[in-house]
Amino acid sequence: MSSITYVLVHGAFSTAAAWGPVARELTLRGHRALAVDLPGHGLDARETGMVGISTDDDVAAVTDVVRALDGPVVLVAHSRGGLTATAVANEVPELLAHVVYVSAWCCVTGGPSTYVTPEPSALDALAPRLLTADPGEVGELRVDFGTTDPGALDALQEALLADGTRAELLAVLATMDRRESLAIDEDAVRVDPARWGRLPHTYVRLAADRAVLPALQDRFVAEADAVLAEPFTTAELATSHVGAQLRPGPLVDVLVGLTPP
Template identity: 35%
Template sequence: MPITSTLVLVHGFWHGSWCWSEVIPRVVAAGRPAVAVDMAGHGLYARRPRWFTEQPYDPEAVGPEVSPVADVSLDDAAELLTSQIKRIGGGEPVTVVAHSAAGPVLTRVAQQAPELVAHAAYLSAYMPASDVPAAAYTRMPEAAGDQVAPLLRGDPSQIGALRLDFATDDAVYRQRLYEAFYADVDPALADAATGLLTPDGPMGIMLGTTTLTRDGWGSVRRTYLTCTKDRAIGPALQARFIAEADAAFPDHPISVVPLDASHSPFLSMPDELADIITSLG
Protein backbone atom coordinates (compact mmCIF):
# COMPACT_ATOMS: atom_id res chain seq x y z
CA MET A 1 0.00 0.00 0.00
CA PRO A 2 1.51 3.38 -0.93
CA ILE A 3 2.80 5.42 1.98
CA THR A 4 0.62 8.32 0.83
CA SER A 5 -2.59 6.64 2.05
CA THR A 6 -4.49 9.11 4.17
CA LEU A 7 -4.09 8.94 7.94
CA VAL A 8 -7.28 8.95 10.00
CA LEU A 9 -6.64 9.80 13.65
CA VAL A 10 -9.13 8.74 16.32
CA HIS A 11 -9.00 9.98 19.92
CA GLY A 12 -9.83 8.05 23.08
CA PHE A 13 -12.49 8.50 25.76
CA TRP A 14 -13.28 12.01 27.05
CA HIS A 15 -11.17 13.63 24.31
CA GLY A 16 -12.04 14.84 20.82
CA SER A 17 -10.45 15.32 17.43
CA TRP A 18 -8.82 18.47 18.88
CA CYS A 19 -6.22 16.38 20.71
CA TRP A 20 -4.40 15.73 17.41
CA SER A 21 -3.99 19.43 16.60
CA GLU A 22 -0.27 19.43 17.42
CA VAL A 23 0.36 16.30 15.33
CA ILE A 24 -1.55 16.97 12.12
CA PRO A 25 0.47 20.02 10.95
CA ARG A 26 3.68 18.04 11.39
CA VAL A 27 2.32 15.06 9.46
CA VAL A 28 0.97 17.21 6.64
CA ALA A 29 4.24 19.15 6.45
CA ALA A 30 5.97 15.81 5.87
CA GLY A 31 3.71 15.22 2.86
CA ARG A 32 1.16 12.85 4.36
CA PRO A 33 -2.55 13.72 4.28
CA ALA A 34 -4.15 13.37 7.70
CA VAL A 35 -7.60 13.94 9.19
CA ALA A 36 -8.75 13.68 12.81
CA VAL A 37 -12.32 12.61 13.51
CA ASP A 38 -14.64 12.60 16.52
CA MET A 39 -15.66 9.26 17.97
CA ALA A 40 -19.31 8.56 18.76
CA GLY A 41 -20.34 10.22 22.01
CA HIS A 42 -17.42 12.66 21.87
CA GLY A 43 -16.46 15.98 20.35
CA LEU A 44 -19.36 17.29 18.28
CA TYR A 45 -21.23 14.08 19.13
CA ALA A 46 -20.84 14.56 22.89
CA ARG A 47 -23.80 15.26 25.12
CA ARG A 48 -23.06 16.69 28.56
CA PRO A 49 -25.00 15.62 31.65
CA ARG A 50 -26.90 18.31 33.51
CA TRP A 51 -24.66 18.33 36.58
CA PHE A 52 -21.70 19.32 34.40
CA THR A 53 -23.18 22.63 33.29
CA GLU A 54 -25.66 23.56 36.02
CA GLN A 55 -24.71 26.27 38.49
CA PRO A 56 -23.95 26.12 41.27
CA TYR A 57 -21.94 22.92 40.91
CA ASP A 58 -23.37 20.14 43.05
CA PRO A 59 -20.91 17.29 43.75
CA GLU A 60 -23.75 15.12 45.01
CA ALA A 61 -25.37 15.20 41.56
CA VAL A 62 -22.33 13.85 39.74
CA GLY A 63 -22.73 10.15 40.48
CA PRO A 64 -26.41 9.25 39.93
CA GLU A 65 -27.43 11.01 36.70
CA VAL A 66 -27.89 8.65 33.75
CA SER A 67 -25.55 9.66 30.95
CA PRO A 68 -26.98 11.28 27.82
CA VAL A 69 -24.62 9.03 25.82
CA ALA A 70 -25.65 5.84 27.61
CA ASP A 71 -27.26 4.53 24.44
CA VAL A 72 -24.06 4.77 22.35
CA SER A 73 -22.81 1.26 21.54
CA LEU A 74 -19.76 -0.23 19.90
CA ASP A 75 -21.98 -0.84 16.86
CA ASP A 76 -22.78 2.89 16.72
CA ALA A 77 -19.16 3.91 17.09
CA ALA A 78 -18.00 1.49 14.40
CA GLU A 79 -20.75 2.60 12.02
CA LEU A 80 -19.72 6.22 12.45
CA LEU A 81 -16.01 5.52 11.97
CA THR A 82 -16.71 3.42 8.90
CA SER A 83 -18.71 6.26 7.36
CA GLN A 84 -15.92 8.71 8.18
CA ILE A 85 -13.29 6.45 6.61
CA LYS A 86 -15.36 6.03 3.44
CA ARG A 87 -15.84 9.77 3.15
CA ILE A 88 -12.18 10.61 3.81
CA GLY A 89 -10.70 7.85 1.68
CA GLY A 90 -13.24 8.05 -1.10
CA GLY A 91 -13.47 4.27 -1.03
CA GLU A 92 -9.71 3.78 -0.95
CA PRO A 93 -8.10 2.21 2.13
CA VAL A 94 -6.73 4.51 4.80
CA THR A 95 -4.32 4.11 7.71
CA VAL A 96 -6.13 4.48 11.03
CA VAL A 97 -4.43 5.45 14.28
CA ALA A 98 -6.62 4.77 17.33
CA HIS A 99 -5.79 6.00 20.81
CA SER A 100 -6.91 4.37 24.05
CA ALA A 101 -10.63 3.43 24.03
CA ALA A 102 -10.85 3.99 20.28
CA GLY A 103 -9.03 0.69 19.90
CA PRO A 104 -12.13 -1.55 20.07
CA VAL A 105 -13.81 0.68 17.48
CA LEU A 106 -10.90 0.33 15.06
CA THR A 107 -10.85 -3.42 15.63
CA ARG A 108 -14.55 -3.73 14.78
CA VAL A 109 -14.16 -1.62 11.62
CA ALA A 110 -11.09 -3.56 10.45
CA GLN A 111 -12.89 -6.85 11.05
CA GLN A 112 -16.05 -5.82 9.21
CA ALA A 113 -14.40 -3.88 6.37
CA PRO A 114 -10.72 -4.88 6.11
CA GLU A 115 -10.64 -3.52 2.57
CA LEU A 116 -11.01 0.00 4.01
CA VAL A 117 -8.07 -0.24 6.42
CA ALA A 118 -4.59 -0.27 4.92
CA HIS A 119 -2.95 -0.26 8.34
CA ALA A 120 -4.44 -0.38 11.85
CA ALA A 121 -2.27 1.39 14.41
CA TYR A 122 -3.04 1.26 18.13
CA LEU A 123 -1.57 4.03 20.27
CA SER A 124 -1.57 2.70 23.83
CA ALA A 125 -5.05 1.49 23.02
CA TYR A 126 -7.39 -1.28 24.04
CA MET A 127 -6.99 -4.08 21.52
CA PRO A 128 -9.28 -6.79 22.86
CA ALA A 129 -9.08 -10.40 21.79
CA SER A 130 -11.87 -12.12 19.88
CA ASP A 131 -15.23 -11.98 21.67
CA VAL A 132 -13.74 -10.22 24.73
CA PRO A 133 -15.11 -6.80 25.73
CA ALA A 134 -12.59 -4.07 26.39
CA ALA A 135 -14.15 -3.61 29.83
CA ALA A 136 -12.96 -7.08 30.84
CA TYR A 137 -9.36 -5.93 30.68
CA THR A 138 -9.92 -3.32 33.38
CA ARG A 139 -10.38 -6.20 35.84
CA MET A 140 -7.31 -8.18 34.80
CA PRO A 141 -4.12 -8.32 36.90
CA GLU A 142 -2.21 -6.36 34.26
CA ALA A 143 -4.54 -3.39 34.88
CA ALA A 144 -3.76 -3.20 38.59
CA GLY A 145 -1.86 0.08 38.23
CA ASP A 146 -4.63 1.89 36.32
CA GLN A 147 -4.81 5.41 37.75
CA VAL A 148 -8.01 6.34 35.92
CA ALA A 149 -10.35 3.78 37.51
CA PRO A 150 -10.15 5.31 41.03
CA LEU A 151 -11.23 8.65 39.57
CA LEU A 152 -14.47 7.37 38.03
CA ARG A 153 -17.71 8.70 39.47
CA GLY A 154 -21.01 6.82 39.63
CA ASP A 155 -21.75 3.21 38.77
CA PRO A 156 -21.08 2.64 35.05
CA SER A 157 -23.69 -0.12 34.94
CA GLN A 158 -26.31 2.32 36.22
CA ILE A 159 -25.37 5.54 34.44
CA GLY A 160 -24.17 3.93 31.20
CA ALA A 161 -20.84 5.73 31.10
CA LEU A 162 -17.34 5.95 32.45
CA ARG A 163 -17.62 9.34 34.14
CA LEU A 164 -14.92 11.74 35.25
CA ASP A 165 -15.59 14.95 37.18
CA PHE A 166 -13.94 17.76 35.23
CA ALA A 167 -16.11 20.37 36.98
CA THR A 168 -14.68 19.85 40.43
CA ASP A 169 -12.28 22.30 42.03
CA ASP A 170 -10.83 19.55 44.23
CA ALA A 171 -7.10 20.15 43.77
CA VAL A 172 -6.13 16.59 44.72
CA TYR A 173 -8.58 15.07 42.23
CA ARG A 174 -7.42 17.37 39.44
CA GLN A 175 -3.79 16.59 40.15
CA ARG A 176 -4.55 12.88 39.92
CA LEU A 177 -6.26 13.48 36.56
CA TYR A 178 -3.13 15.25 35.36
CA GLU A 179 -0.93 12.38 36.49
CA ALA A 180 -3.17 9.77 34.85
CA PHE A 181 -3.44 11.43 31.44
CA TYR A 182 -0.77 14.08 31.04
CA ALA A 183 2.10 13.29 33.41
CA ASP A 184 4.78 14.31 30.89
CA VAL A 185 2.83 17.20 29.31
CA ASP A 186 3.59 20.83 30.07
CA PRO A 187 1.18 21.76 32.90
CA ALA A 188 -0.22 24.78 31.05
CA LEU A 189 -0.96 22.67 27.97
CA ALA A 190 -2.39 19.90 30.13
CA ASP A 191 -4.68 22.39 31.86
CA ALA A 192 -5.92 23.66 28.50
CA ALA A 193 -6.55 20.10 27.32
CA THR A 194 -8.41 19.21 30.52
CA GLY A 195 -10.74 22.14 29.88
CA LEU A 196 -11.77 20.53 26.58
CA LEU A 197 -12.56 17.08 27.96
CA THR A 198 -16.14 15.88 28.25
CA PRO A 199 -17.19 13.88 31.32
CA ASP A 200 -18.82 10.74 29.91
CA GLY A 201 -17.30 7.92 27.85
CA PRO A 202 -20.09 5.62 26.59
CA MET A 203 -19.92 2.32 28.46
CA GLY A 204 -21.45 0.54 25.46
CA ILE A 205 -18.21 0.96 23.52
CA MET A 206 -16.33 -0.88 26.26
CA LEU A 207 -18.95 -3.65 26.55
CA GLY A 208 -19.24 -4.57 22.88
CA THR A 209 -17.32 -7.51 21.43
CA THR A 210 -16.00 -8.46 18.02
CA THR A 211 -15.36 -11.92 16.65
CA LEU A 212 -11.97 -11.77 14.92
CA THR A 213 -11.23 -13.84 11.84
CA ARG A 214 -8.17 -14.52 9.72
CA ASP A 215 -9.67 -12.85 6.65
CA GLY A 216 -11.00 -9.92 8.68
CA TRP A 217 -8.96 -8.18 11.37
CA GLY A 218 -6.32 -10.88 11.08
CA SER A 219 -5.60 -9.88 7.48
CA VAL A 220 -4.97 -6.18 8.21
CA ARG A 221 -1.47 -4.86 8.76
CA ARG A 222 -1.19 -3.85 12.41
CA THR A 223 1.17 -1.81 14.57
CA TYR A 224 1.03 -1.20 18.31
CA LEU A 225 2.64 1.98 19.64
CA THR A 226 3.40 1.33 23.29
CA CYS A 227 3.68 4.11 25.86
CA THR A 228 6.21 2.95 28.43
CA LYS A 229 5.18 5.50 31.11
CA ASP A 230 1.43 5.16 30.67
CA ARG A 231 -0.59 5.30 33.89
CA ALA A 232 -4.00 4.81 32.27
CA ILE A 233 -3.30 1.71 30.16
CA GLY A 234 -0.10 0.42 31.68
CA PRO A 235 2.77 -1.33 29.89
CA ALA A 236 1.77 -4.73 31.27
CA LEU A 237 -1.72 -4.46 29.80
CA GLN A 238 -0.36 -3.18 26.50
CA ALA A 239 1.93 -6.22 26.39
CA ARG A 240 -1.03 -8.52 27.01
CA PHE A 241 -2.92 -7.08 24.03
CA ILE A 242 0.07 -7.68 21.78
CA ALA A 243 0.69 -11.20 23.08
CA GLU A 244 -2.95 -12.23 22.64
CA ALA A 245 -3.08 -10.91 19.09
CA ASP A 246 0.15 -12.66 18.12
CA ALA A 247 -1.08 -15.91 19.67
CA ALA A 248 -4.33 -15.69 17.72
CA PHE A 249 -2.66 -14.83 14.39
CA PRO A 250 0.94 -16.08 14.66
CA ASP A 251 1.51 -15.86 10.91
CA HIS A 252 0.70 -12.14 10.96
CA PRO A 253 2.42 -10.68 14.04
CA ILE A 254 1.99 -7.10 15.18
CA SER A 255 4.80 -4.59 14.71
CA VAL A 256 5.65 -2.83 17.97
CA VAL A 257 7.03 0.70 18.29
CA PRO A 258 7.89 1.96 21.79
CA LEU A 259 7.40 5.54 22.90
CA ASP A 260 8.95 6.84 26.11
CA ALA A 261 5.72 8.62 26.96
CA SER A 262 2.73 8.68 29.25
CA HIS A 263 -0.82 8.31 27.97
CA SER A 264 -0.91 11.37 25.70
CA PRO A 265 2.12 11.57 23.39
CA PHE A 266 0.11 13.65 20.92
CA LEU A 267 0.66 16.47 23.44
CA SER A 268 3.94 15.51 25.10
CA MET A 269 5.97 14.51 22.03
CA PRO A 270 4.09 15.49 18.87
CA ASP A 271 7.27 15.58 16.75
CA GLU A 272 8.27 12.00 17.53
CA LEU A 273 4.71 10.71 17.25
CA ALA A 274 4.21 12.50 13.94
CA ASP A 275 7.41 10.96 12.55
CA ILE A 276 6.26 7.48 13.53
CA ILE A 277 2.73 7.63 12.15
CA THR A 278 3.89 9.40 8.99
CA SER A 279 6.09 6.39 8.27
CA LEU A 280 3.22 3.90 8.59
CA GLY A 281 2.42 2.36 5.24
Protein backbone atom coordinates in the same frame (compact mmCIF):
# COMPACT_ATOMS: atom_id res chain seq x y z
CA MET B 1 1.63 14.81 -1.65
CA SER B 2 0.93 11.38 -0.24
CA SER B 3 -2.35 9.71 -1.19
CA ILE B 4 -2.51 8.08 2.25
CA THR B 5 -5.07 9.45 4.69
CA TYR B 6 -4.52 8.93 8.40
CA VAL B 7 -7.91 8.62 10.13
CA LEU B 8 -7.47 9.34 13.84
CA VAL B 9 -9.83 7.87 16.45
CA HIS B 10 -9.88 9.28 19.98
CA GLY B 11 -10.28 7.49 23.29
CA ALA B 12 -12.74 7.69 26.18
CA PHE B 13 -14.02 11.14 27.17
CA SER B 14 -11.86 12.58 24.42
CA THR B 15 -12.60 14.34 21.14
CA ALA B 16 -11.06 14.92 17.74
CA ALA B 17 -9.31 17.94 19.29
CA ALA B 18 -6.92 15.61 21.11
CA TRP B 19 -5.39 14.71 17.74
CA GLY B 20 -4.89 18.35 16.72
CA PRO B 21 -1.08 18.42 17.17
CA VAL B 22 -0.67 15.05 15.39
CA ALA B 23 -2.90 16.06 12.48
CA ARG B 24 -1.05 19.36 12.15
CA GLU B 25 2.35 17.63 12.13
CA LEU B 26 1.21 15.07 9.56
CA THR B 27 -0.13 17.86 7.35
CA LEU B 28 3.06 19.89 7.63
CA ARG B 29 4.96 16.83 6.44
CA GLY B 30 2.78 16.57 3.35
CA HIS B 31 0.26 13.93 4.45
CA ARG B 32 -3.51 13.92 4.80
CA ALA B 33 -5.02 13.49 8.25
CA LEU B 34 -8.58 13.50 9.53
CA ALA B 35 -9.54 13.28 13.20
CA VAL B 36 -13.04 11.94 13.86
CA ASP B 37 -15.44 12.90 16.65
CA LEU B 38 -17.16 9.66 17.64
CA PRO B 39 -20.94 9.94 18.11
CA GLY B 40 -21.88 12.09 21.09
CA HIS B 41 -18.40 13.55 21.41
CA GLY B 42 -16.96 16.96 20.64
CA LEU B 43 -18.97 18.81 18.03
CA ASP B 44 -21.33 15.83 17.82
CA ALA B 45 -22.45 16.33 21.44
CA ARG B 46 -26.16 15.70 22.02
CA GLU B 47 -28.72 16.85 24.59
CA THR B 48 -29.23 13.22 25.58
CA GLY B 49 -25.51 12.80 26.20
CA MET B 50 -24.11 9.33 25.56
CA VAL B 51 -27.24 7.41 26.51
CA GLY B 52 -28.16 4.96 23.77
CA ILE B 53 -24.91 5.33 21.81
CA SER B 54 -23.32 1.96 21.10
CA THR B 55 -20.37 0.29 19.42
CA ASP B 56 -22.46 0.01 16.26
CA ASP B 57 -22.82 3.80 16.17
CA ASP B 58 -19.07 4.32 16.55
CA VAL B 59 -18.31 1.79 13.83
CA ALA B 60 -20.83 3.34 11.45
CA ALA B 61 -19.39 6.83 12.00
CA VAL B 62 -15.80 5.80 11.30
CA THR B 63 -16.75 3.53 8.39
CA ASP B 64 -18.69 6.38 6.75
CA VAL B 65 -15.57 8.55 6.92
CA VAL B 66 -13.35 5.81 5.52
CA ARG B 67 -15.75 5.12 2.64
CA ALA B 68 -15.75 8.80 1.69
CA LEU B 69 -11.97 8.93 1.23
CA ASP B 70 -9.96 8.22 -1.89
CA GLY B 71 -6.77 6.21 -1.61
CA PRO B 72 -5.38 4.06 1.19
CA VAL B 73 -6.47 4.69 4.77
CA VAL B 74 -4.33 4.14 7.85
CA LEU B 75 -6.63 3.87 10.88
CA VAL B 76 -4.96 5.15 14.05
CA ALA B 77 -6.56 4.70 17.48
CA HIS B 78 -5.66 5.89 20.96
CA SER B 79 -6.73 4.32 24.26
CA ARG B 80 -10.38 3.15 24.23
CA GLY B 81 -10.51 4.16 20.57
CA GLY B 82 -8.78 0.86 19.90
CA LEU B 83 -12.09 -0.91 20.54
CA THR B 84 -13.67 1.06 17.72
CA ALA B 85 -10.67 0.52 15.44
CA THR B 86 -10.81 -3.24 15.95
CA ALA B 87 -14.55 -3.36 15.25
CA VAL B 88 -14.10 -1.26 12.09
CA ALA B 89 -11.23 -3.46 10.88
CA ASN B 90 -13.32 -6.57 11.54
CA GLU B 91 -16.20 -5.06 9.58
CA VAL B 92 -14.44 -3.53 6.56
CA PRO B 93 -10.82 -4.72 6.33
CA GLU B 94 -10.92 -4.13 2.57
CA LEU B 95 -11.20 -0.38 3.17
CA LEU B 96 -8.04 -0.14 5.27
CA ALA B 97 -4.34 -0.33 4.47
CA HIS B 98 -3.04 -0.46 8.06
CA VAL B 99 -4.37 -0.25 11.61
CA VAL B 100 -2.32 1.39 14.37
CA TYR B 101 -2.88 1.18 18.12
CA VAL B 102 -1.33 3.94 20.24
CA SER B 103 -1.46 2.54 23.78
CA ALA B 104 -4.91 1.44 22.67
CA TRP B 105 -7.19 -1.44 23.61
CA CYS B 106 -6.82 -4.45 21.31
CA CYS B 107 -8.91 -7.28 22.74
CA VAL B 108 -8.15 -10.81 21.55
CA THR B 109 -9.12 -13.55 24.01
CA GLY B 110 -12.20 -11.81 25.39
CA GLY B 111 -14.06 -8.53 25.61
CA PRO B 112 -12.67 -5.57 27.57
CA SER B 113 -14.36 -6.71 30.77
CA THR B 114 -12.04 -9.75 30.86
CA TYR B 115 -8.88 -7.63 30.93
CA VAL B 116 -8.70 -7.05 34.66
CA THR B 117 -5.14 -6.32 35.75
CA PRO B 118 -3.68 -7.12 39.19
CA GLU B 119 -2.42 -3.54 39.48
CA PRO B 120 -5.06 -0.86 38.84
CA SER B 121 -3.99 1.95 36.57
CA ALA B 122 -3.71 5.46 37.96
CA LEU B 123 -6.89 6.31 36.06
CA ASP B 124 -8.80 3.33 37.51
CA ALA B 125 -7.84 4.41 41.02
CA LEU B 126 -8.95 7.98 40.34
CA ALA B 127 -12.28 7.24 38.64
CA PRO B 128 -14.47 7.06 41.78
CA ARG B 129 -13.29 10.54 42.81
CA LEU B 130 -14.31 12.04 39.48
CA LEU B 131 -17.72 10.40 38.99
CA THR B 132 -20.60 12.86 39.35
CA ALA B 133 -23.50 10.39 39.03
CA ASP B 134 -24.25 6.70 39.43
CA PRO B 135 -23.70 5.22 35.95
CA GLY B 136 -26.39 2.60 36.57
CA GLU B 137 -28.95 5.30 37.23
CA VAL B 138 -28.07 7.75 34.44
CA GLY B 139 -27.10 5.21 31.76
CA GLU B 140 -23.70 6.75 31.01
CA LEU B 141 -20.42 7.69 32.64
CA ARG B 142 -20.25 11.26 33.96
CA VAL B 143 -17.05 12.75 35.35
CA ASP B 144 -15.79 16.15 36.43
CA PHE B 145 -12.73 17.12 34.43
CA GLY B 146 -13.28 20.72 35.53
CA THR B 147 -12.31 19.89 39.11
CA THR B 148 -10.18 22.38 41.04
CA ASP B 149 -9.33 19.88 43.76
CA PRO B 150 -5.51 19.89 43.91
CA GLY B 151 -5.39 16.22 44.90
CA ALA B 152 -7.58 15.18 41.97
CA LEU B 153 -5.53 17.29 39.58
CA ASP B 154 -2.32 15.72 40.89
CA ALA B 155 -3.82 12.28 40.28
CA LEU B 156 -4.94 13.27 36.77
CA GLN B 157 -1.44 14.57 36.07
CA GLU B 158 0.03 11.23 37.12
CA ALA B 159 -2.51 9.24 35.12
CA LEU B 160 -2.49 11.21 31.88
CA LEU B 161 0.51 13.52 31.59
CA ALA B 162 3.18 12.86 34.20
CA ASP B 163 5.82 14.16 31.78
CA GLY B 164 3.98 17.45 31.20
CA THR B 165 3.16 20.68 33.00
CA ARG B 166 0.02 21.56 34.93
CA ALA B 167 -0.83 24.16 32.29
CA GLU B 168 -0.62 21.46 29.60
CA LEU B 169 -2.84 19.15 31.66
CA LEU B 170 -5.48 21.85 32.14
CA ALA B 171 -5.45 22.57 28.41
CA VAL B 172 -5.99 18.86 27.68
CA LEU B 173 -8.80 18.57 30.23
CA ALA B 174 -10.53 21.59 28.70
CA THR B 175 -10.90 19.68 25.41
CA MET B 176 -12.32 16.54 27.02
CA ASP B 177 -15.95 15.53 27.27
CA ARG B 178 -17.49 14.84 30.65
CA ARG B 179 -19.72 12.01 29.44
CA GLU B 180 -18.93 8.61 27.97
CA SER B 181 -20.94 5.67 26.73
CA LEU B 182 -21.41 2.54 28.82
CA ALA B 183 -22.47 0.36 25.88
CA ILE B 184 -19.68 -1.81 24.44
CA ASP B 185 -20.35 -4.82 22.22
CA GLU B 186 -17.79 -7.19 23.70
CA ASP B 187 -17.88 -9.55 20.73
CA ALA B 188 -17.62 -6.84 18.06
CA VAL B 189 -14.51 -5.28 19.63
CA ARG B 190 -12.54 -8.55 19.71
CA VAL B 191 -10.01 -9.24 16.98
CA ASP B 192 -11.40 -11.45 14.19
CA PRO B 193 -8.26 -13.29 12.97
CA ALA B 194 -9.80 -14.03 9.57
CA ARG B 195 -10.63 -10.37 8.82
CA TRP B 196 -8.65 -8.07 11.14
CA GLY B 197 -5.73 -10.45 10.76
CA ARG B 198 -5.50 -9.70 7.02
CA LEU B 199 -4.35 -6.16 7.79
CA PRO B 200 -0.85 -4.96 8.65
CA HIS B 201 -1.04 -3.82 12.26
CA THR B 202 1.29 -1.75 14.42
CA TYR B 203 1.30 -1.22 18.17
CA VAL B 204 2.89 1.94 19.60
CA ARG B 205 3.82 1.17 23.18
CA LEU B 206 3.88 4.15 25.52
CA ALA B 207 6.40 3.16 28.17
CA ALA B 208 5.46 5.87 30.68
CA ASP B 209 1.69 5.41 30.38
CA ARG B 210 -0.10 5.22 33.74
CA ALA B 211 -3.63 5.05 32.27
CA VAL B 212 -3.17 2.01 30.02
CA LEU B 213 -0.30 0.28 31.77
CA PRO B 214 2.63 -1.05 29.71
CA ALA B 215 1.93 -4.57 31.02
CA LEU B 216 -1.57 -4.42 29.54
CA GLN B 217 -0.23 -3.03 26.27
CA ASP B 218 2.20 -5.95 26.14
CA ARG B 219 -0.62 -8.41 26.79
CA PHE B 220 -2.61 -7.09 23.84
CA VAL B 221 0.36 -7.58 21.54
CA ALA B 222 1.30 -11.02 22.87
CA GLU B 223 -2.24 -12.38 22.60
CA ALA B 224 -2.67 -11.08 19.05
CA ASP B 225 0.70 -12.47 17.98
CA ALA B 226 -0.25 -15.89 19.39
CA VAL B 227 -3.26 -16.29 17.11
CA LEU B 228 -2.12 -14.49 13.95
CA ALA B 229 0.28 -15.53 11.23
CA GLU B 230 1.67 -12.00 11.03
CA PRO B 231 2.82 -10.45 14.33
CA PHE B 232 2.40 -6.85 15.36
CA THR B 233 5.03 -4.41 14.24
CA THR B 234 5.89 -2.55 17.42
CA ALA B 235 7.39 0.79 18.32
CA GLU B 236 8.05 2.28 21.74
CA LEU B 237 7.85 5.89 22.87
CA ALA B 238 9.02 7.02 26.32
CA THR B 239 5.99 9.17 27.03
CA SER B 240 2.72 9.35 28.94
CA HIS B 241 -0.84 8.57 27.90
CA VAL B 242 -1.52 11.90 26.18
CA GLY B 243 2.10 13.03 25.85
CA ALA B 244 2.36 11.19 22.53
CA GLN B 245 -0.42 13.40 21.13
CA LEU B 246 0.65 16.64 22.78
CA ARG B 247 4.24 16.39 21.53
CA PRO B 248 3.61 14.60 18.24
CA GLY B 249 7.01 14.43 16.54
CA PRO B 250 8.04 10.90 17.63
CA LEU B 251 4.58 9.44 16.99
CA VAL B 252 4.38 11.03 13.56
CA ASP B 253 7.84 9.61 12.78
CA VAL B 254 6.33 6.16 13.39
CA LEU B 255 3.20 6.84 11.37
CA VAL B 256 4.94 8.19 8.27
CA GLY B 257 7.33 5.24 8.40
CA LEU B 258 4.50 2.79 7.76
CA THR B 259 4.35 1.23 4.32
CA PRO B 260 0.80 0.24 3.29
CA PRO B 261 0.54 -2.71 0.90
